[in-house]
Amino acid sequence: MRLRLLLFSVLGFWATGCAPYSAETKWKENPGTVEAPVAVHTQALDLVDASRNRAVPVVLYSGRFSQKSAKTKQKLAVLNHGYGGKNTAYSFIANYLVSQGYLVASIQHELPSDAPMPLTGPVYETRLPHWQRGVQNIRFVVQELERRTPDLNKGELLLVGHSNGGDMTMLFAQEYPDQVREVISLDNRRVPLPRTRQPRILTLRSSDQPADIGVLPTAVEQEKFGIRVIQLKNTLHNDLWDGATANQKQQIIQYIAQFLRTN
Template sequence: MKFVLLLLVTLTNAQILVAQTFQVKLDTVTWFDKARNRPVPIAFYTPVSKTKVKHQKVVIFNHGYGENLGGANLAYSYLNNYLASEGYFVASIQHELPTDSLLPTTGKPQIVRRSNWERGAASILFTLNELKKRYPDLDYKQLILIGHSNGGDMAALFAHKYPDLISKLITLDNRRMALPRTAKPVIYSIRSSDQPADENVLPTPEEQKKYGITLIKLPDTIHNDMDDSGNERQRTEITGYVRSFLRK
């Protein structure tokens, strides 16, 4: 999928429609995972406050596939800026590197893309462990994992592997990796109007009721408009649903 990258640190019009609590600071760093001999670029969206934010919750955000061009972790600034403005500490991981193999487009996705998702889950775990070392005062008991498209598939896999490490999982139109059928973590998924999920990715109505899983279908937002390329109305709608999920 293609991305429109917003490289300026600004608040979007969509965010202005939502009550702001903090100004937002953007920092970018690259941490190095020695165990995998792999750099992990991260963008941090954090609230600017003269006093310490009490019980500050953490969001780890995972972008959709950006064809290894880099900067995809900056392509959801409307949502990550909003989250930081509400007091969340947001770490947005750049998953694919220019030296990585491209995501396979042929074959069964659950097989040919599994290594990509496993690498993503490993980067999430690495980032979480580094955050705990470097920012020990953050609230990791209520960790929130968010991902769009292929990043949502990574996040879903992480929830399968490490359910006790996260409190809430929010996917934006993940289509390939099955969502966990579980009450913990609490699971929400926002669905596009144009891209159906593969068979068994989404829980049945009976499973949704049993496990308290919430699915929301957006009538006028296509899959590729869930990043910064969406219009003001689409951004506001997605931000509103994420806000309601997090406040439950």
């Protein structure tokens, strides 16, 4: 997988005072078991955004789930892969979200015809167009699925993104805070987390890749805005996908589960 081979040329440093909440003191170390869906169905959608003349491939995850009433409106979750990755590479998260009543759309952001993302120069400036394209992809997919599935609960949008996909989700949350309820970042490193209570934010941090200065909120900001910053002690940046170990996946899902249960 290209994600495992990607080398970042510019490394950021932890900002002073940005130490994340300790999982031991702020959340339980083992926040509980999670339920598995009865069945998960996948469907490939070859969407095209006519306004940009751009293909936006999507894998849709759906299914029956035991703990939800059939009359309950589905919530929508959008998954956003890391650079060089595939939209099929986060199925363990998609499957869990389906079990919680979500319709999950996993977007393929990079196409074979796209120019490579710059790995030199001022990181934020050179990569911003790629993140903005991702924001446009997310908006298009959300609007298209709301049109196709009118019984979706439009007030319950959840965005999840790994690495570069996490940067896209944070930029989306900055630009359209009223359109998303919750955002989960799997170790995004470049785009600052919005300092806000809405949308609600969780970020899971790897043990090997630091975020750029200013990306993570300080401890004071975490407390003020209720932002959850969780350090994963034994999980590398490139472990945050289906290639993770069973224990790593369980821990990731446990923290996601607790975050979604917390209002």
